[in-house]
Amino acid sequence: MKDQNFASPIREKLKGVSRRDFMKFCGVMAVSMGLPLGAGTQIAEAITNPKRRPPVIWLHGQECTGCTESLLWTSHPSLEHLILDLISLDYHETLEVGAGHQAEAALKKSVKDNAGKFILVIEGSVPVKDGGIYCKIGGRPFADIVKETAAKAAAVIAIGSCASWGGWQSSAPNPTGATGIPQFLKGTTVVSIPGCPPNAYNFLSTVLYFLTFKKLPALDELGRPKFAYGRLIHENCERRPHFDAGRFAEEFGDEGHRLGYCLYKLGCKGPITHANCPSILFNEVGSGAWPVGTGHPCFGCVEEGIGFTIPQFTEADIEIVTPAAAHAPIQTKRGAGISAGSAALVGGIVGVAIGAGAVAAKRMGDKDKGE
Amino acid sequence: MEIKRRDFLKGLAGSAVLAMASPAMAVSSEKSRLPDALGILYDSTLCVGCQACMVSCKRANNMPIEYSGSQRQWDNPVDLSSKTLNIIKVYENGTHKTKDREIDGYAFVKRHCMHCVDPACVSACPATAMTKDAKTGIVTYNKDACIGCRYCQVACPFDIPKFEWDNPFPKIVKCQLCNHLQAKGQIPACCSACPTGASLFGPVKDLAIEAERRQNMIAGKYYEFPVSEISSTKIQVHKAQKYIPHIYGKNDGGGTQVLMLAGVPFNKLGLPMLPDRSYTAIAENIQHTLYKGMILPIVAFGGLIFLVKRTEKKKKE
Numbered sequence: 001m002k003d004q005n006f007a008s009p010i011r012e013k014l015k016g017v018s019r020r021d022f023m024k025f026c027g028v029m030a031v032s033m034g035l036p037l038g039a040g041t042q043i044a045e046a047i048t049n050p051k052r053r054p055p056v057i058w059l060h061g062q063e064c065t066g067c068t069e070s071l072l073w074t075s076h077p078s079l080e081h082l083i084l085d086l087i088s089l090d091y092h093e094t095l096e097v098g099a100g101h102q103a104e105a106a107l108k109k110s111v112k113d114n115a116g117k118f119i120l121v122i123e124g125s126v127p128v129k130d131g132g133i134y135c136k137i138g139g140r141p142f143a144d145i146v147k148e149t150a151a152k153a154a155a156v157i158a159i160g161s162c163a164s165w166g167g168w169q170s171s172a173p174n175p176t177g178a179t180g181i182p183q184f185l186k187g188t189t190v191v192s193i194p195g196c197p198p199n200a201y202n203f204l205s206t207v208l209y210f211l212t213f214k215k216l217p218a219l220d221e222l223g224r225p226k227f228a229y230g231r232l233i234h235e236n237c238e239r240r241p242h243f244d245a246g247r248f249a250e251e252f253g254d255e256g257h258r259l260g261y262c263l264y265k266l267g268c269k270g271p272i273t274h275a276n277c278p279s280i281l282f283n284e285v286g287s288g289a290w291p292v293g294t295g296h297p298c299f300g301c302v303e304e305g306i307g308f309t310i311p312q313f314t315e316a317d318i319e320i321v322t323p324a325a326a327h328a329p330i331q332t333k334r335g336a337g338i339s340a341g342s343a344a345l346v347g348g349i350v351g352v353a354i355g356a357g358a359v360a361a362k363r364m365g366d367k368d369k370g371e
Numbered sequence: 372m373e374i375k376r377r378d379f380l381k382g383l384a385g386s387a388v389l390a391m392a393s394p395a396m397a398v399s400s401e402k403s404r405l406p407d408a409l410g411i412l413y414d415s416t417l418c419v420g421c422q423a424c425m426v427s428c429k430r431a432n433n434m435p436i437e438y439s440g441s442q443r444q445w446d447n448p449v450d451l452s453s454k455t456l457n458i459i460k461v462y463e464n465g466t467h468k469t470k471d472r473e474i475d476g477y478a479f480v481k482r483h484c485m486h487c488v489d490p491a492c493v494s495a496c497p498a499t500a501m502t503k504d505a506k507t508g509i510v511t512y513n514k515d516a517c518i519g520c521r522y523c524q525v526a527c528p529f530d531i532p533k534f535e536w537d538n539p540f541p542k543i544v545k546c547q548l549c550n551h552l553q554a555k556g557q558i559p560a561c562c563s564a565c566p567t568g569a570s571l572f573g574p575v576k577d578l579a580i581e582a583e584r585r586q587n588m589i590a591g592k593y594y595e596f597p598v599s600e601i602s603s604t605k606i607q608v609h610k611a612q613k614y615i616p617h618i619y620g621k622n623d624g625g626g627t628q629v630l631m632l633a634g635v636p637f638n639k640l641g642l643p644m645l646p647d648r649s650y651t652a653i654a655e656n657i658q659h660t661l662y663k664g665m666i667l668p669i670v671a672f673g674g675l676i677f678l679v680k681r682t683e684k685k686k687k688e
Binding site for chain 2 (some may be wrong): 318
């Protein structure tokens with residue numbers, strides 16, 4: 001019934017997506033951003049209004065295209081339809097049909113026609129060493145393309161860890177001088193969606209928030225949307241009770257690992273990594289669809305200075321330290337008992353005192369004799 | 372110049388007689404409860420051992436993390452210390468199967484400053500660094516007045532004041548009932564964090580009535596329990612446990628502003644069994660009597676002069 005009432009232009013736009021699925025999608029987006037459920041309707045309106053349909057230009061720098069892949073492989077039934085049909089993806093090297101000069105012409109035209117209106121998404125880092133020669137597209141350094149395009153964009157989104165802070169190419173010795181977009185475009189507001197790859201919903205939610213409310217979502221000091229990166233993995237992890245109780249997997253495949261114990265001792269970076277992975281999960285396949293859920297310690301891929309920097313199996317220094325589930329006993333032993341060193345020291349002092357006493361007594365005796 | 376053994380013992384016996392006589396001569400200096408005193412009612416039977424109070428205490432008072440042993444994962448103090456103002460401890464016996472049972476059971480206890488009616492630390496402090504608020508009765512510490520003698524540590528029957536041994540400019544550290552939060556109209560962090568109402572903040576006279584009410588509850592029946600604050604509208608319904616017939620702190624050690632209820636005897640929970648008359652009152656009685664009008668010191672001094680003179684005289688002879 002309701003499906004019939006669904007305005008026909010919208011239905012046309014949705015191309016085979018049922019109203020039910022579409023509204024469900026909008027609801028999911030609203031919830032993942034921590035917005036009230038009613039916002040789903042606003043989002044639906046925003047993304048079905050052709051006048052508001054914004055052009056998106058997607059640039060690729062030094063990266064592996066994993067971010068694009070993750071966006072394409074989300075298993076929501078109608079996601080690819082919505083994204084391909086509802087935003088105007090004017091330039092995307094992986095997805096576009098055109099190639100070579102034709103593609104570059106499309107980019108130029110879109111930038112010119114939509115100056116100040118398009119969303120610029122950048123995937124991958126910018127090599128700045130040696131005049132930026134390590135990444136060139138159409139014979140031009142990627143650094144120049146980014147600078148030129150960003151100047152005309154309505155909003156700049158850095159997707160993935162490479163674009164957000166340099167990613168794995170920026171690990172020492174960083175031969176290409178790989179730089180993240182926020183560092184490269186100093187002074188421009190860049191929304192970072194780090195992750196290797198990032199959860200596609202963190203990206204989609206940010207884009208839809210911008211389309212719906214005409215402003216960027218609340219960002220933290222690193223330019224990351226707070227709804228996605230405002231929480232610590234360790235504080236929201238499904239295995240946290242095992243951590244508090246001191247039940248750890250000591251090595252891969254051991255009894256504790258098979259029982260789903262905490263992976264802290266295997267080098268999990270959850271205690272120092274800010275992301276919503278345990279809350280939002282990946283690929284909508286149900287519970288456990290995130291690294292820790294599958295039995296692999298968190299790698300800290302979203303955090304600069306953690307992912308690709310701290311070795312995988314190195315234990316993290318806990319950021320928010322809380323008591324364990326164990327309690328102190330009523331009576332506690334004080335001190336560590338007598339150590340060999342302290343015994344020797346005390347023995348020495350006693351010995352000196354006895355010796356001094358004996359000498360003093362002897363002298364007194366001599367004095368008495370003398371008298 | 373030589374004091375004969377005989378004379379010395381004579382003098383010693385004389386002073387002993389005076390000391391023995393003094394308490395009988397003394398007027399009781401025992402302090403009574405302040406009418407507007409504030410405190411906490413801790414109910415061990417409601418405590419679930421979640422340690423939310425320990426976490427919030429550390430946060431509210433900006434206290435450092437305390438690792439114990441070689442582990443670096445948890446903030447795990449084993450006792451109160453210069454880094455820990457509040458701790459949940461556990462009593463365990465036998466199979467530790469049933470909560471709040473002495474045999475084959477377990478029980479939680481929360482330890483922090485009891486804010487004594489007649490605090491020994493305040494009495495022992497020679498520099499007025501430890502003071503008891505004249506209105507709320509909260510025992511606070513002033514680091515600027517402290518001379519670092521640690522008499523308060525020795526005096527406290529509950530072993531509460533802790534010294535910063537690892538600090539070159541050390542302070543005494545103890546619970547001050549979050550008076551910095553109370554100044555902002557808030558309640559102590561441990562009470563606001565407690566999810567079950569095991570730590571209940573309020574005026575001691577109201578808490579005492581509440582404690583009596585709980586003492587009269589029939590074990591196994593359901594009753595309403597306020598959460599966080601005695602005047603709170605947030606109420607939880609719990610099954611009353613079997614309380615031991617003892618409100619700790621009502622009279623113990625001259626009374627404390629932190630009252631406790633439990634299903635396990637308090638000595639098992641590590642609380643000292645104290646006489647109803649505070650040690651402070653006993654000690655102050657002896658001292659104040661001895662020094663009353665400086666009569667005894669003058670007599671003692673006179674006695675000493677007499678002994679010396681006599682010895683001198685004998686020597687000359």
